[in-house]
Amino acid sequence: MSYGCPVSDLRLSWFARLKLAFGCFFRVFYDVEFASRLRRLGSGPHLREADDGSTPAPEKGVSVASVSVPSPIDSAVFELTGGLTVLGLLQREGRLVDFLEQDLTAFSDADVGAAARLMHEGCRKTLHEHGTISPIRSEPEDSAITLVEGYEPGLVKLTGKVGSKAPYHGTLRHAGWRISNFRLPTARTGHDATVLAPAEVEL
Amino acid sequence: MSPRRVAIGIDLGTTHCAIARIDLDGDHARSEVIDVEQLVTASSLEPQSLLPSFMYLPTEGELPLSLPWDSARSFSVGAHARSRAAEAPGRVVSSAKSWLCHPTADRRSGLLPLEAPEGLERISPVEASWRYLEHLSEAYDARFGNESARFSEIPVVLTVPASFDASARELTVEAASAAGIENLTLLEEPQAALYAWLERAGEQFRVELRPGDVVLVVDVGGGTSDFSAIAVTEVAGSLALERLAVGEHILLGGDNMDLALAHFVRQRLAVEGTELDSWQLASLVHGCRVAKERLLSDETLGAVPVVVPRRGSKLVGGAIRSELSQADLRTLLLDGFFPEVEAAARPIVRARAGLTRFGLPYASDAGMTRHLASFLGRQAAASGGRGALLHPTCVLFNGGVMKSALVRERLRRTLDGWLRADGAAPVRVLDGADLELAVARGAACYGRVREGRGLRIRGGTAQAHYVGVESSAPAVPGVEPPLTLVCVAPFGMEEGTSVELAAELAVVVGESVRFRFFGSSVRRQDEAGAAFERFAKDEIAELPPVAVVLPTEGRAEGEVVPVRLRATATEIGTLLIEALPIIPMKPDEKWKVELSVRGEPPVEE
Numbered sequence: 001m002s003y004g005c006p007v008s009d010l011r012l013s014w015f016a017r018l019k020l021a022f023g024c025f026f027r028v029f030y031d032v033e034f035a036s037r038l039r040r041l042g043s044g045p046h047l048r049e050a051d052d053g054s055t056p057a058p059e060k061g062v063s064v065a066s067v068s069v070p071s072p073i074d075s076a077v078f079e080l081t082g083g084l085t086v087l088g089l090l091q092r093e094g095r096l097v098d099f100l101e102q103d104l105t106a107f108s109d110a111d112v113g114a115a116a117r118l119m120h121e122g123c124r125k126t127l128h129e130h131g132t133i134s135p136i137r138s139e140p141e142d143s144a145i146t147l148v149e150g151y152e153p154g155l156v157k158l159t160g161k162v163g164s165k166a167p168y169h170g171t172l173r174h175a176g177w178r179i180s181n182f183r184l185p186t187a188r189t190g191h192d193a194t195v196l197a198p199a200e201v202e203l
Numbered sequence: 204m205s206p207r208r209v210a211i212g213i214d215l216g217t218t219h220c221a222i223a224r225i226d227l228d229g230d231h232a233r234s235e236v237i238d239v240e241q242l243v244t245a246s247s248l249e250p251q252s253l254l255p256s257f258m259y260l261p262t263e264g265e266l267p268l269s270l271p272w273d274s275a276r277s278f279s280v281g282a283h284a285r286s287r288a289a290e291a292p293g294r295v296v297s298s299a300k301s302w303l304c305h306p307t308a309d310r311r312s313g314l315l316p317l318e319a320p321e322g323l324e325r326i327s328p329v330e331a332s333w334r335y336l337e338h339l340s341e342a343y344d345a346r347f348g349n350e351s352a353r354f355s356e357i358p359v360v361l362t363v364p365a366s367f368d369a370s371a372r373e374l375t376v377e378a379a380s381a382a383g384i385e386n387l388t389l390l391e392e393p394q395a396a397l398y399a400w401l402e403r404a405g406e407q408f409r410v411e412l413r414p415g416d417v418v419l420v421v422d423v424g425g426g427t428s429d430f431s432a433i434a435v436t437e438v439a440g441s442l443a444l445e446r447l448a449v450g451e452h453i454l455l456g457g458d459n460m461d462l463a464l465a466h467f468v469r470q471r472l473a474v475e476g477t478e479l480d481s482w483q484l485a486s487l488v489h490g491c492r493v494a495k496e497r498l499l500s501d502e503t504l505g506a507v508p509v510v511v512p513r514r515g516s517k518l519v520g521g522a523i524r525s526e527l528s529q530a531d532l533r534t535l536l537l538d539g540f541f542p543e544v545e546a547a548a549r550p551i552v553r554a555r556a557g558l559t560r561f562g563l564p565y566a567s568d569a570g571m572t573r574h575l576a577s578f579l580g581r582q583a584a585a586s587g588g589r590g591a592l593l594h595p596t597c598v599l600f601n602g603g604v605m606k607s608a609l610v611r612e613r614l615r616r617t618l619d620g621w622l623r624a625d626g627a628a629p630v631r632v633l634d635g636a637d638l639e640l641a642v643a644r645g646a647a648c649y650g651r652v653r654e655g656r657g658l659r660i661r662g663g664t665a666q667a668h669y670v671g672v673e674s675s676a677p678a679v680p681g682v683e684p685p686l687t688l689v690c691v692a693p694f695g696m697e698e699g700t701s702v703e704l705a706a707e708l709a710v711v712v713g714e715s716v717r718f719r720f721f722g723s724s725v726r727r728q729d730e731a732g733a734a735f736e737r738f739a740k741d742e743i744a745e746l747p748p749v750a751v752v753l754p755t756e757g758r759a760e761g762e763v764v765p766v767r768l769r770a771t772a773t774e775i776g777t778l779l780i781e782a783l784p785i786i787p788m789k790p791d792e793k794w795k796v797e798l799s800v801r802g803e804p805p806v807e808e
Contacts, residue, residue: 085247092244095512095518098516098517098518099518099519101516102516102517102518102519104519106520107519107520111519111520111522112519114508114510114519114522114524115512115518115519115520115522117508117510118510118512118518118522119518121493183249185243185244185247185248185249186247186248186249186271187246187247187248188246188247188248188269191246191247197516200514202482
């Protein structure tokens with residue numbers, strides 16, 4: 001995120017700034033989107049707005065959505081709103097935020113269970129509609145496994161008496177999860193992703 | 204390199220649409236379902252394999268409902284529109300397809316949503332269909348515009364229920380043409396399901412289907428059900444397929460089943476003193492659908508809880524709870540919709556009250572098996588057999604409802620019982636179709652079949668059509684003049700063929716002259732020009748009237764001109780009726796007889 005850097009508390013060296021200036025100079029010519037973002041950045045009063053998770057407001061009537069399917073929105077904005085989008089989806093389909101924000105102290109397990117079932121059904125459906133969840137290790141949990149030299153450390157967390165090198169002989173405690181084919185809905189430009197659920201008024 | 208040549212198949216369903224495409228070149232092309240980019244909320248887009256057939260008409264404040272290809276859209280179709288149906292029902296158009304074959308409504312006028320609030324401009328059933336097709340076309344171009352031809356130039360096969368009459372087919376073509384589809388062919392849905400099965404079976408189909416087989420296609424969609432019988436024959440040593448018969452239009456489908464379950468639970472809750480509002484009822488229907496799917500997929504489950512959550516931001520506590528058991532499901536779903544009845548059973552026709560509310564003519568009997576028995580009984584003669592009913596040898600199920608093994612098994616067992624009693628062998632079930640997407644896939648496959656690649660189902664037009672001519676008779680007060688029905692288009696006309704009536708009709712120059720119009724899916728013996736006054740009520744149905752307007756040019760206004768009618772089964776799959784003057788004023792003079800003109804004004808409450 002090179003253009004995301006000129007935020008006041010990041011102290012860049014003179015050479016780094018020179019490099020950035022040249023990078024920006026040329027990119028302004030071939031990247032229209034970048035140019036218009038740069039302009040907003042220069043004229044906007046709140047330079048850190050994007051860090052709050054909200055998307056920069058688009059000029060009225062301009063829609064980036066006219067570019068192409070499947071992902072017409074800006075990748076930087078996309079990263080910032082992606083997590084919020086997931087939260088919004090889980091609230092919409094499974095009422096996750098409603099559940100988490102409620103104080104459960106006074107309720108019986110039956111009440112909590114009924115709500116959990118609703119949330120489970122909705123969140124699970126959402127999860128499965130947006131990706132494929134599968135375990136990382138196919139062995140049954142609590143079975144003995146061996147990790148040989150060259151295993152991917154990013155996929156396995158070692159616990160207990162961890163020696164200094166492979167092979168490792170141990171017991172699989174958690175098979176892990178991984179998501180593939182993950183896809184998010186495309187948000188309309190200018191859409192405020194911090195609104196996880198709009199208020200509802202019945203007429 | 205020449206551009207990629209493809210054909211598109213569209214299933215324009217009552218509750219969902221789907222789109223598939225297939226390569227026209229190459230020997231091993233397979234149909235592929237195309238995900239449709241659509242709004243899932245007012246501000247987010249997702250590609251999904253089904254486009255719900257709902258259209259939402261927003262308030263000013265909600266505008267625009269932008270799409271990647273249209274930033275100023277003033278309405279939405281698809282998943283977002285469907286979710287609004289429960290929240291703001293007066294602004295959502297649904298079941299437009301069922302309105303397309305409404306016998307009395309003016310289907311080109313603004314009718315929907317029926318419950319529209321004041322100030323909201325209603326749209327016509329034709330426009331709703333047009334908007335769904337337009338969305339499919341634009342979503343396709345947005346995604347594939349670079350790699351294949353534009354949607355408007357691609358051959359498109361659009362499916363309609365086999366039971367759609369001539370005017371409903373014509374209105375479907377009108378909607379497609381408004382959506383910019385230029386290269387169009389209609390295909391009957393049950394045939395599309397069989398084409399999809401043929402694609403899936405590959406060469407194996409020669410093992411599973413043999414000359415003499417009769418395939419019964421049972422297609423139960425979200426809102427409508429459709430039956431067809433297709434015969435396997437042998438012509439000059441090779442297999443041939445011929446559509447023998449189609450059923451009546453039945454407004455009954457999977458959605459009715461979810462509603463039935465929800466009403467059952469609602470009544471039980473009401474007895475316990477809990478009343479539900481419309482939002483809660485919609486949520487209950489959803490809960491019942493989920494419970495139904497779980498119970499049907501796992502027979503060992505005794506009961507599944509159904510919970511209607513509280514509406515506010517507090518989820519826990521105050522939820523309305525009930526449950527559906529395996530026994531409830533069997534009583535309500537299997538015995539309610541698929542009762543084990545005798546072959547002689549017929550749907551119960553409820554006498555309509557004198558004044559009925561203007562709405563859709565829903566089936567008054569929910570017993571799918573009674574509708575099926577009626578179809579097989581009425582079509583007993585179609586396969587040339589001498590039994591009391593048509594004898595299928597194979598059955599092909601289609602539609603989301605048929606995902607349930609319990610439902611399939613109940614239907615098969617009931618069918619086998621009827622066949623045994625009528626001295627015929629039990630049916631074989633043709634397996635392996637993709638129940639929700641088969642129609643779109645099959646339609647795409649038909650695009651290839653039309654290019655001579657693969658087996659084609661023949662059979663011609665599915666109905667015979669008649670005009671009603673009032674006989675001249677001395678007027679008797681209180682007695683309607685006798686009506687003679689003249690067959691203008693016989694059953695089974697092959698596409699591209701025409702018939703001309705010898706009889707002459709008189710029309711008045713400069714006036715719109717109307718004729719009553721009728722259709723029959725059982726009178727296969729009538730030839731063009733056959734005329735009769737007496738017929739059994741259940742073999743002929745009255746359709747919206749047809750009209751012909753003769754321009755005055757060269758003739759005096761009010762002059763009575765004799766004409767002959769000519770009917771053509773068009774390549775598109777519609778019926779064209781023209782009036783040819785006996786004494787033409789110019790070479791090849793003819794006028795189109797308009798089908799589906801405005802019917803009688805609807806009866807309002």
